[in-house]
Structures are given as C-alpha cells and as structure tokens.
Amino acid sequence: MTSPPPLLELRNLGVTYRSAAGDVHAVRGVDLTLDKGETLGIAGESGSGKSTVAASVLRLLPKSATVTGEVLLDGENVADMRWGRLRAVRWSEAAVVFQGAMHALNPVQRIGRQIAEPIRLHGTVAGDAADPSEAPGESGAPAGHTAPSEAEVDARVRELLAQVDLPPSKARSYPHELSGGQKQRVMIAMALACRPRLLIADEPTTALDVVVQAQVLDLLGGLVAEQGIGLMFITHDLSVLASTCRRIAVMYRGEVVESGAAKDVIAAPGHEHTKALAGAFPTVGDPLSRYAPATTAPLPETTGPDPEAPVLLSARDLRVHFRDRTGATVPAVAGVDLDVRAGEIVALVGQSGSGKTTLARTLLGLQRPTSGSVRHDGEPLPTSTSALRAYRRRVQLVLQDPSSALNPRHTVYESVAEGPRIHGLDGDERERVVAALEAAELRPAEDFLPRLPHELSGGQRQRVVIAGALALEPDVLVADEPVASLDASVRGEILGLLLRLRARLGLAGLVITHDLGLAWNIADRVAVMYRGELVEVGDVEQVLLRPQHDYTRSLLDALPAATADDR
The missing domain is CATH 3.40.50.300 (P-loop containing nucleotide triphosphate hydrolases)
Structure with missing residues (x-):
C-alpha cells in the first residue's frame, strides 16, 4: 500500500532574484519535508533565505524571483497550480502568520471584520474547508458553495477568538486598542479562519515580551497537538525553536547547513553558524555569558561599576x-x-x-x-x-x-x-x-x-x-x-x-x-x-x-x- 505524500515537501528548491547588480542566489538546493502534526523550525539570520523559503511555498515571491526545483503540497506541485486553485490553497490548505502584526492589520477596520474577511472570501465556516480544487466564483468563494450567512460568520469569528484565547468583545476593537500579543493572536486567528492544514509562522514572536511570547508559543503548540496541523516556524532565535519545534533546519547563505532533532542541534551544534546563533541568546545564570555577549571585537577586561560612583x-x-x-x-x-x-x-x-x-x-x-x-x-x-x-x-x-x-x-x-x-x-x-x-x-x-x-x-x-x-x-x-x-x-x-x-x-x-x-x-x-x-x-x-x-x-x-x- 502506497504511503501518503508528506504535507509539504521541498525538493532541490532554488530561488534567484534579478537585480541591477546581477543575479542574487537567495536559496540553493533546499530539501525539507513536513508531515501533518509535525513542527519544523527554520533558523537563520536576515539574508539567510529562510523567509524566501516560506514565501515560495505559496508563490508569494516577487516577479523578480526565479524558482527552480519543486514545492509539493500534499504531493501537488505549487508551480503547476492555476490561479483559482492557488488562491483557494492560500487560505484553505496553507496560511501564513507574518512578522509584525502591528503593521499587518488594517488600522481603520475592527478586528472581527478582518478575521471574517477570509471566511467570506472562501465561503467556509464549519466542518472541513471547501474543496480547493473547485474554481472560485465571482465572489471569490469556490463554485458550488453557498456563501455563509452573517450569523454563521459571526459564530465562526467568536470561535476563532476563543481558540486564540481572546474574549468575543475584542471583535469590536480596533488594532490600536490591542496589545502586541493580542494583535499577534488576531493574526493567528485570521490564518486559522479557513482551517488550513499547514501553518507557516514567520518570526511571530519578534519584539514580544517573554510572557506574551510564551503564550503565543503555547498557543501554536496546542494547535499542532489538538488539530494535527503542520507548523513551519521561522526565526533567528534558536531558544524559541528549541521550545516549539521537534526538528530544526539551520540556513546560512541560502543553504541548509545543519538539520536534525531540535534537542540534538541545540545541545551539540556542528556548524559554526549554528554555534553563533546558539551563543547569541545566553542562558540566564550561565557565568560564561556574564558581561560576554557574542561579539568578535575585544571586550574590556574590567567590568562592573564603581559602587561609590555618583x-x-x-x-x-x-x-x-x-x-x-x-x-x-x-x-x-x-x-x-x-x-x-x-x-x-x-x-x-x-x-x-x-x-x-x-x-x-x-x-x-x-x-x-x-x-x-x-x-x-x-x-x-x-x-x-x-x-x-x-x-x-x-x-x-x-x-x-x-x-x-x-x-x-x-x-x-x-x-x-x-x-x-x-x-x-x-x-x-x-x-x-x-x-x-x-x-x-x-x-x-x-x-x-x-x-x-x-x-x-x-x-x-x-x-x-x-x-x-x-x-x-x-x-x-x-x-x-x-x-x-x-x-x-x-x-x-x-x-x-x-x-x-x-x-x-x-x-x-x-x-x-x-x-x-x-x-x-x-x-x-x-x-x-x-x-x-x-x-x-x-x-x-x-x-x-x-x-x-x-x-x-x-x-x-x-x-x-x-x-x-x-x-
């Protein structure tokens, strides 16, 4: 009996950008897989190619990008999808939680309306997502599906808010009335609106305080455990990936330079770039990192202030x-x-x-x-x-x-x-x-x-x-x-x-x-x-x-x- 294909599979993925200074090879020869109910972390600094990999999954790259290799979603090559199919897949099968929720939300629309938008667009409120193979009609929803009523949409918005641990009253709020962590929860609710099976989270906890970060990480982990979705988590912070993902792939200059079980990559990093990432976020209480941030320049030999200083x-x-x-x-x-x-x-x-x-x-x-x-x-x-x-x-x-x-x-x-x-x-x-x-x-x-x-x-x-x-x-x-x-x-x-x-x-x-x-x-x-x-x-x-x-x-x-x- 043939086993089902992975939820997501990248085969020899390459991405090149055209620029005035010549071609820029942003991603080179990346091979990754992610199954339903699994968590995969992609680590790397800005320019390493990790966000380009994420954008390639749903063909969100600019026109200046040339993609080689294959991106397979449930065995189907994303590059071969017609526009109507791709449009439906972007919400009903895979969704993205972008970095910077404070900039991604419309400042003049209430939260409830923004969460409801993909539901109205794709015509799905309950049960399984609409069949994404069907071409969208004029309304944007798949043909053959009845547009949801306002009562159904409102009920689904309340359900999503509860799912991300926000009270129903927040549906009437504007983005500026929410904290950073609450905005990020709203972005997650929007991504979950059409019940995707793959969630791509691109730096979702950057600039959040440790308590809100922990809440967002617990929320994402709970979604994986309870709903069996696949989670691709992208960040430069290895400590966050260690607490969230079972597997980690480290990218450097467009290539995956190290991958494996999270506990192994963190405990015994093999590549120099992985070691640098691990050293940049010290453990509180580690005496070796006291007055010693990861830096190539020499630090002063004497540290600490004069207790008698004015x-x-x-x-x-x-x-x-x-x-x-x-x-x-x-x-x-x-x-x-x-x-x-x-x-x-x-x-x-x-x-x-x-x-x-x-x-x-x-x-x-x-x-x-x-x-x-x-x-x-x-x-x-x-x-x-x-x-x-x-x-x-x-x-x-x-x-x-x-x-x-x-x-x-x-x-x-x-x-x-x-x-x-x-x-x-x-x-x-x-x-x-x-x-x-x-x-x-x-x-x-x-x-x-x-x-x-x-x-x-x-x-x-x-x-x-x-x-x-x-x-x-x-x-x-x-x-x-x-x-x-x-x-x-x-x-x-x-x-x-x-x-x-x-x-x-x-x-x-x-x-x-x-x-x-x-x-x-x-x-x-x-x-x-x-x-x-x-x-x-x-x-x-x-x-x-x-x-x-x-x-x-x-x-x-x-x-x-x-x-x-x-x-």
Whole structure:
C-alpha cells in the first residue's frame, strides 16, 4: 500500500532574484519535508533565505524571483497550480502568520471584520474547508458553495477568538486598542479562519515580551497537538525553536547547513553558524555569558561599576497618570524610585504595558510627571524649553528601530551632524562626526560618511544612531530595546559596543528591555517593573538568580525551555 505524500515537501528548491547588480542566489538546493502534526523550525539570520523559503511555498515571491526545483503540497506541485486553485490553497490548505502584526492589520477596520474577511472570501465556516480544487466564483468563494450567512460568520469569528484565547468583545476593537500579543493572536486567528492544514509562522514572536511570547508559543503548540496541523516556524532565535519545534533546519547563505532533532542541534551544534546563533541568546545564570555577549571585537577586561560612583540620573516617588476613555485615572508610573550611577548599566525589564517606556520618557523630559521628581547630576529636571534642550544633550535616547530613527534621505554624515547643529556645538563639525562614528566602531569612518541608510546593514544603522547620540557627548544613554530588531550575531556586537563605551567613556546606561538574557549579558543591576511599580531592584545575580517577587519569577518561568519533546 502506497504511503501518503508528506504535507509539504521541498525538493532541490532554488530561488534567484534579478537585480541591477546581477543575479542574487537567495536559496540553493533546499530539501525539507513536513508531515501533518509535525513542527519544523527554520533558523537563520536576515539574508539567510529562510523567509524566501516560506514565501515560495505559496508563490508569494516577487516577479523578480526565479524558482527552480519543486514545492509539493500534499504531493501537488505549487508551480503547476492555476490561479483559482492557488488562491483557494492560500487560505484553505496553507496560511501564513507574518512578522509584525502591528503593521499587518488594517488600522481603520475592527478586528472581527478582518478575521471574517477570509471566511467570506472562501465561503467556509464549519466542518472541513471547501474543496480547493473547485474554481472560485465571482465572489471569490469556490463554485458550488453557498456563501455563509452573517450569523454563521459571526459564530465562526467568536470561535476563532476563543481558540486564540481572546474574549468575543475584542471583535469590536480596533488594532490600536490591542496589545502586541493580542494583535499577534488576531493574526493567528485570521490564518486559522479557513482551517488550513499547514501553518507557516514567520518570526511571530519578534519584539514580544517573554510572557506574551510564551503564550503565543503555547498557543501554536496546542494547535499542532489538538488539530494535527503542520507548523513551519521561522526565526533567528534558536531558544524559541528549541521550545516549539521537534526538528530544526539551520540556513546560512541560502543553504541548509545543519538539520536534525531540535534537542540534538541545540545541545551539540556542528556548524559554526549554528554555534553563533546558539551563543547569541545566553542562558540566564550561565557565568560564561556574564558581561560576554557574542561579539568578535575585544571586550574590556574590567567590568562592573564603581559602587561609590555618583548618581547621574535619579527618580524619586515618580508618578505619571493618564485618563482613559471613561475619564478614569490610570497610573502608568506609580511611585518609582530609581538611581543610575556613573559607569553603570541598569536594565529596566517588564512586560508590555508595565510602564517602563513611560518611565523612560519621563526621565528624558518627554513626558511631564504627575508628581515626584527627576534629577540629573543632582539638579532637578528643568522645565523651560532651552534648559530641557541642554539636558537632553546630556541624557540621550537610542531608539529600538534604527530604520525609523534615521531619515532615509540623509547621509550618515548628515544624520550624525544633526544633533550638534541643533545644539550649536563649537568645534570642527566633521571632526566631531568622524570621532562619533569611530567611537561607535564604524571604521574607517570616512567610508560611511556619504552612505544612505538603505546602503547599511541593520547593525550598521544602529551604530549610526548610537554615533548620533555620542556626537553630543552625553553622560547617560537611555536605550529602548536597542537590539530587538537585530540579527543574532549583530545583537552581540551592539551589546559589546555598549560595554566598551561604558569602559572607555564612563557612560551610564538605562537599557529598557523585555529580554532577560540581555540583562544577564551586560547589566550591573536590574529593575523589574510591574503595573507601574518597581517590584524588585538589585544586582543582576541577586534578581535573576534569587528573585524575591512572584512577578520576577513569572518572567523567568516564561523563558523558552530547552527542548520541545512533547510537541
């Protein structure tokens, strides 16, 4: 008796992009299989080809792409499918959960309507999905199928919301009224709307805090176990794949360089790139990764701040209140006391909505406090426009996304020179810009001066943002998720840079993050924020290895587990 074909099979898959500079071989000779009820993780950095592989499954590649080899879905070659067949397959047999749910949802449509759209389009609400072999009619649904009634659609939307653990009331919400984790759940509900048998999740937990990440991973794992769907999970974070997928394939420069059982790949990586990915996300408590992020540049021999160093930035009984739609008072920051000393790196950790970004904005003078005080070098936070400008020169912000922080039309020189010009700093401007770029380890600086942001890698863009801050000669850097959008190896380079800047320039740092591994990597102290309060503050070893508060323990418990043997 002939065994059924795999749910998904890639045979010698190759993808080449045409560009003005010549052909780019993005994927070369990839062979992968995935059966119903299985989980396959694909790991790799940006440019490794992993997202191109995912896009090739449903022919979502641009016209500039040439595909060779075969992509077989239930034994049927996707390349041979007519448009009507492919259109139905994209929802009823395979669906994609894209990265960045906050950008993928329509901001002016309610959540329920967006979840209902594929249901109305394909005419499926209950039982098995409509037969995808049938050509779609004018409505977009397969011919011969009756369009679902509004009551059936509403019932299916409620069912999907419950499936992703969201209350039915969220159907009436707009995307901006949901948290990042809730938006990602909505994207999963949309992907499940027509009951596909294959789910492709492309970086679905990037930039989510550890608790929400754990919830999304549990949700995906539950779908595999309960519904028997096949899951292809794509990310650069091996620790996430280890807790989610039974098998892992590691891609590098368009090729699969290592594959096998997740526990084997994680425990004993054979390829150098796999080792680099594994080393970029350290285990909290591992003494070898303390003050030692994965980096190729040398790190300072001495680490840790001077306990007697002066306090540069402080908050005392700081409170920030907002009002919701009903007029009720919402305490975003509720009585915070915090010190950042010269030469010290403090990690401010907590879930989305904990108040950490509001606290940082208030420390920077971008948000007026309701009560309490902020002091810099012993002086109260100024209130006049000119004094605030001078203050912000000393306390500089480094944003999470370097792509949005840089003007796409400005060269590197213009981007770094902008701050000194605004503040009217004396001295030779070019010398100041070059010195800042050198300090941010963009060397030789002259090679970068004429470049535009799109000509730089993600890590280089983040270094330009840091150089723009350094050009003002600050004594405190406030870094908001400074590596959340960067690749694994680049992450280590930027964290290593922050440690070197602390050693060379005596810079203090307040790093806002949901990444406890980052705190373990580079921070001297950790401040844990929950519902507007600092519930635990202390040395990294004390807080992360011997937590006293239940919320801190919950953050540590939410870190990805070592293996996914139960998946």
